Amino acid sequence: MDGVAPPDPVAAAVERARRFSPFLAMALDREPGLDAALSAGRLDLTKSSATPDMPVGRRLRIERRALALNVAIGDIAGVLDLTAVTEALTGFADYALDTAIRAAIEERTPGEVPHGFVGIALGKQGSGELNYSSDIDPILLFDPETLPRRAREEPEEAAVRIGKRVVELLQARDGDGYVLRVDLRLRPSPEITPIVLPVDAAIGYYEAQALPWERAAFIRARAAAGDIALGQRFLDAVRPFVWRRALDFGAIGEIRGISRRIRDHHAQGQVFGAGYDLKRGRGGIREAEFFAQIHQLIHGGRDPALRAPATREALARLAAAGWIDPDDAAILIDGYTVLRTIEHRVQMIDDRQTHRLPTGDALERVAKLHGLDDSRALLEALAPHVAGIGRIYDALDDDVRPAFSHDAVTLEDDLARAGFSDAAAARQRIETWRSAAYPALRSPAAREALEAVLPTLVPALATAPVPQAALLRLDALLERLPSAINIFRLLEARPGLATLLATILSHAPTLADDLGRRPDLLDGLIDATAFDPVGDVASLMATMRAHETGGDYQARLDHVRRVVGERRFALGAQIVAGIADPLDVAAGYARVAEAAIGVLADATIAEFARAHGVVPGSELVILALGRMGGAMLTHASDLDLIYLFTGSFTAESDGAKPLGATLYYNRLAQRLTAALSVATPAGPLYQIDTRLRPSGGQGPLVVTLDSFARYQREDAWTWEHMALTRARPVFGSADARAAVSAVIAAVLGGARPSRDIVADAVAMRAEMAAHKPPRGELDAKLLPGGLVDLEFAVHVVQLVRRVGLHPNLGSAIDDLVGQGLLPAEMRAAHDLLTRLLVTLRLVAPDSQVPGPATQALVARALGLADWTAVVATLATTRQEVERTWQELTRG
Incomplete structure (x- = not known):
């Protein structure tokens, strides 16, 4: 009716509770103060009839009854949503468990605080989602070193007695009800272990013996009561057990x-x-x-x-x-x-x-x-x-899964229909796998995983341009693998990855070889970000440092190798999948390498300083040249580096084992070169070439910046100055990098011996052609009119005219074209030849003409219509580069 106020929702909820819930009706009768407040529309989650002087157990039971009543009425009334309800219930459970732990310790060792004893909340308590009438499922842990205990009492005995008292305080029932039901069966091996476990033993269990379902349980784990710092230490220790980068x-x-x-x-x-x-x-x-x-x-x-x-x-x-x-x-x-x-x-x-x-x-x-x-x-x-x-x-788990027949005739017919031209050979390969001929397929679990993935994998291989070739490359991969279970399960769960794998196996022997050494590289492609640009150097360095814990130098090196391997593999896969420009990929390869240099140099310097200290007023500087200096690498590029140090060569390090500055930095650089190049189980990183240093292989590995400057000004040959046009500092403080850049700018700007640059360049190019001929008819680097000729042309103009002095070849060409010193076609020539080089390093590392299917991939990577266009454009480009080189060097 008009003018009649709607009933208060809280008061209306009280009425419904009395009519339809025996428990809530009883609670309202037992809490007359709350009944009155709620019936008047007042909701207060903190109000109860408990008093501080009550015994702990009784106080908690009354507080729990009051909270249950308030939460229920607020829920029924629509005043509290599900989040508010579960947070209130969880908050009380945390408070009650903590109170019980404190009381149990205080009863046994008066005055002690709850150090060394923690309740780890699992399940809905851990996630803040407790039910209205829920058990809690904690794991109780203790630290034998800090747990309060009585004289001559063993820590294990004290911990169990505290745990039993905690459970008693929470579960005991009387006329006021109970506090919480406690289920301790989620602890490790509950049938044989005590109800409270030593924290280090629990860590050891989860690191070595835990079952897969326990990983899911620990998604919701939280240090909820007692010694929170101890609980957090435990959770930090087992985090790698829960959150694994390699997918299982x-x-x-x-x-x-x-x-x-x-x-x-x-x-x-x-x-x-x-x-x-x-x-x-x-x-x-x-x-x-x-x-x-x-x-x-x-x-x-x-x-x-x-x-x-x-x-x-x-x-x-x-x-x-x-x-x-x-x-x-x-x-x-x-x-x-x-x-x-x-x-x-x-x-x-x-x-x-x-x-x-x-x-x-x-x-x-x-x-x-x-x-x-x-x-x-x-x-x-x-x-x-x-x-x-x-x-x-x-949809996650369709129980009706297709299977491949074990009957030879049926299997061969199925393979022929799938698209295998030689179905008999394909059948023989699959039968070889099924016969457990390879170590990776000898366990029953591996063969079960194989059967599960065949219905996904075989059709994916059949879609490859050359299915038989993809099958044979997969066979070679399986023959080398120590275990195949995880890769099969990954492919079964993500069919799209099976298609990408088939493409890689069909077209990219370089990536297939990488995968044979590290099958876990495929894991990285499940992440959507694997097909994004790799980010800047700073973000890559942060990723490479993300798992640094403690001072384990070798663990740090291995982590960097894993990240570099994943990023390089993903960048190569971007080209094969046709979703990235090879020029962008080349720049990405260089950023990955620069980040690896930075992280490993920091780690190696810190490790070296532990024994030898540092050289006061001095630091290591790393100069990159060649493709690394120009920030455009291929998948297989070496890193051309020069190591320098600032300050005086007469200085000495300040550590426990002091070294003179020159010996100090030469040993440090040897360590760093090993860190960047020595292969480990996590994989290799880069081949390091230091022959561009002053005096080449005959000179010391590291010299002072002053010595480097003097050498470049007075003694360096034309070819060394040509190399210097692509030099770029990639490690060192901002001041040190600026000092090195200033030396380079001065030398390239004219502070160097006067020489016949053109004649020297012509002689050098002829020498290179005689001793390092092209590897094949697609050698974009060494063929006449290829990248080397283009680079020589650019460097001659840079040194003669002293302009366009950018380490990045493309930027240098743009500058020189803008000044009318190179034909405009040279930028397009650079881009085409670079794209071809970067792509062929993956799909035709021998520089020979690939098969028709891979030809289409190369054409797509170059932005051309087909292989005919590739051949024609390459020929035209080489002619333009060769003509430019001849015009620049013509007497």
Whole structure:
């Protein structure tokens, strides 16, 4: 009626609670003060009838009853949303567990604070999502060194007694109810281990013995009570166990297997309707959680932003990062919210930890407690959410998987239909794999993984331009692998990667060889960012330093090698996949190398200084020349480096084992060269060429900046000054780099011996042609009119005219063209020849003409229509470069 105020939602919720929830009605009767406040519309989550002088257990039980009542009424009234409800319940659980730990320690050792004992929250307590009537599933840990204990008491004995008292305080029941049910079965090997574990033993377990499902459990782990610093130390130590960069799809399969076993075990709760299990049923809460956790395990090792413990937040972040469909994420988030809300209604009836919809009149009470007319309305509200979650989760794990026949005739027919021209040879390869002829395929698990991936892998290989060649390269890869399980599971889970692998195996022997040495390189391609530009040098250095812990120098070197290998492989894959310009890839290769030099130089200097100190007033400077100086590398480029040091050569280091400056820096540079070039199990980095240093291979590895400047001014040959045109400092302080750049600018600007540059260049080019002929008819570098001729032409003009002095060849050409000193066609010539060189280093490293399919890839990389256009454009370009070189050097 007009003029009549609507009922207060909190007061209305009190009325519904009294009518339809025996537990809430009892709680209202036991808390008359709260009853009055709530009936008047006042909600206060901090209010209870407990007093500080009560025994700890009783005080917590009364506080819990009051909180449960306030939260329930706020929830039913719509004043508290699901987030507010679960945060309040979790906050109380943390407080109660912490209070119980403090009380248990105080009872045994009065005056002691809870050092050395921590409760690690798992499950919904860990993620801040506790149910209305939920167990908590902590892992209790202790530190034997700091745990308070009585005289002559062993730490293990004290810890177990404290743990038992904690559980007793929380679980004991009386007329005021209970505080929390505690389930300690998520600890390592609960059937044989004590209820409280030493922290180091727990770390050892998770590092060496833990099961795949425990990884998923630790997505939501949190130090919740007691000695939080101890708990955080534990979690930091086991983080690599949870968030692995190398993907283990066996673990993903295990998580899916848990879901299937739950469906089987709780078969009666799978069918939607009265009696449906909101948590474990098909399309239920657990499937929304598992969907998020599976994707977090796949991608969270590489993207820390995805490690959100709360389910809805995790789904939102996965969608934002592009790993799951945004519409699917919305369906899962909405469904999870509704199911959790109704789950709370079910639990509010009798304060029981149940997840199953009741039947008959009991279901009517749940519906009416929620504010609906009847059970039919409740089921109608739930049905679309259950169907949506079930549909999305089912798509993760289709149990009806195709399989390849073991019958020789049928298998051969299938391979022929797939596109293999020699189906008999293809069948023989697959039969070889199945026979466990290779070490990587000898375990039953490996052969099972092979059978699972064949329906994905074989069609992908069949789409390759030359399926037989791709199959043979895969065979060679399998023959070399120590284990194939993970790569098979990765390909099974991500069919798109199987297609890319087939393309790499068909076209790129360089990348296929890299993959044979490090099959985990394929992992990196699952990350969407693998096909983005690699970022600037600073961001790459940050990535290379991201896993530095402690002072383990070798571990740091290995991490840099892994990152460099992943980035170089991904850059090469970008060209093969046709999604990046080879010029951009060449610049990316150079940024990766510069970042590696910076990180490894810092690490090597720090390690060297531990024994020998530093040379006061002096520092190492690294000068890059050649393609590295010009910031345009290929996949296989050497790094041309010169090591210099500032300050006086008469100085001495200040460490425990002092060295004179020259010996100090020469030994340091030897260490750094080894760090950059020596192969380890993590893979090789770069070949380092230091022959461009003063006096070449006859001179010391490192000289002072003053010596370098004097040599360049007085003694360097024309070819050394030509090399200097592409010199660029890549390591050292800003002041040191500026000093080196000033020396280079002065020398190139004319502070050098007067020589016949053109005659010297002509003689050098003839000598090179005689001793280093082209490797094949596509040698973009050494053929007449190739990159070497172009570089010589540019360097002659730079040295003679003293202009266009950019280390990057393309920028130098632009400057010289702008001044009318080179024909305009030279920039296009540079770009075409560089693209060809960078691409061929991957797909035809012998510079011979590749097969027709790879010819199309090369044409695409060069931005040309077809191979005919490649041949014609290359011929025209070489003629233009050769003509320019001849005109510049003609007497």
